Amino acid sequence: MYIEQGYKGSLGTWNFFVIPVLFMLLMGFNYVSTVMLLEESDQSMEQMMAQMIDVMGRNVFLAVNLMIFVVGLLGIFIWVKFINQQSLTSLTTSRKRIDWKRIFFMFGFWAAFSAGSILLSVYLAPENYELQFDWNRFLPLLIISLVLFPFQTSFEEYLFRGQLLQGLGIATKSRAVAWIVTSVLFGLMHAANPEVEKLGFSVMIFYIGTGLVLGAMTLLDEGLELALGFHAANNITAALMMTASWTAIQTDSIYIDVSEPTAFTLVDMIPIFVGYPILLLILGRIYKWKNWKEKLFGRVQNRAYFTQQNPELDTNINNEL
Structure with a gap:
């Protein structure tokens, strides 16, 4: 019951939309300003x-x-903890404690897979890549990536799969609406990325598809832990191993893609429509997920029922860590 954890706050449903709306307005202003410039x-x-x-x-x-x-991440934590008086644990997971093993497992699993995929691409088409490894420039990149990227990816997860997913779920009483809307908004957030200019708007299928798989992880596993690990691993591995002159992340990575970017094609969609479902099946087997249909498309319990099932809710809200 991850979405229902949002009932543990002291404010109304509106509180879940304050920071997301401010962030989206800021992103919109930045996009318009950039286009004009x-x-x-x-x-x-x-x-x-x-x-x-x-x-x-x-x-x-x-x-x-x-x-x-x-x-941004500190702003979310301050708002949730001191204004809404919801615990950071309940914003993160339906479990009694944040499961750090899940985060680190998913991080290691996806980092290894992503690194292997990049190395395979280099092996299959070496003419498209140049080795640019320079330890003097790579070491600072490694430190920056390990220290700062988790803030970026965690901010996006707590914003979309945390506050917005819980808020929309409680407001609409529909898991499907919360899942799909947050995934679309997550994709649209990347509309200003230079990749969209180079690859065409069809690349949004990748961003929205990634949002859908992260949302599915969160709902099926009843917590953000796997999504946090996946997102951090994805961005850190990409930053350390591969860059291109036309991507949003410009780094002194190990390799640089020198190929001419082409429009996003059906072949590029295979990881989304085949790879991501396989990933969910693997995770479902590992963590023994059940009731997939209910968790993804079921109704969100109302506050009265949730409080009845959790009688300690009203007395222990402000005592949670």
Whole structure:
């Protein structure tokens, strides 16, 4: 009953939408401002990013862009803990304690898979990649990635699969609506990425599909732990191992993709429509998930029923860690 954990707050349902709405307004303002600036300067997003990187350096540019998520994550935690008076545990999981083993297992599993996939791509098409490994530049990147990327990925998870999923679920009483809407919004958040400009809007299928699998993990496992591990592993591995001049993340990675980007095709969708379901089946086997249909498409219990099943709710809310 992960969504129902939202009842453990002291404010109304509206509180779940304050930070997400502010963030989306900020993203919208940033997108419009960027488009206007590009039109005035007659530049592409790739050219603008290249200029900024030339001035700041890749590692500094990356760190500056990630720092905003440190502030964002702390903002969510402060709002939840001190204003809504909901425990961070109940925002994270339906379990009594956050299951760190789940986070680290998923991180290691997906990091190994992602690294293996990148190395396989290099092996199969070596002409598309250049080795640019430089230990003096890679070591700072490694430190920045391990320290700051978890803030970025955790912010997005607590925002979309945490506050928004719980808020929409409680507001609509529908797990499916909460799951699908948050996944679409997660995808749209990436609309301003330079990858969309290069690969076409069809690449949004990848972002929305990733949102769907992360939301499914959260609902089926009744907690954010697996999604937190997956997202952190995905971004950290990509930053350390592969970059390209036209991607949102510009790093001094081990390899650089020098191939000419092409439109997102049906072949590119195989990992989404085949790989992600297989991943869910594997996790379901490991963690013995049951009642898939109910967890993904069932009704969210109302507050009265949830309180009846959890009589300690009203007295222990403010005592949880």
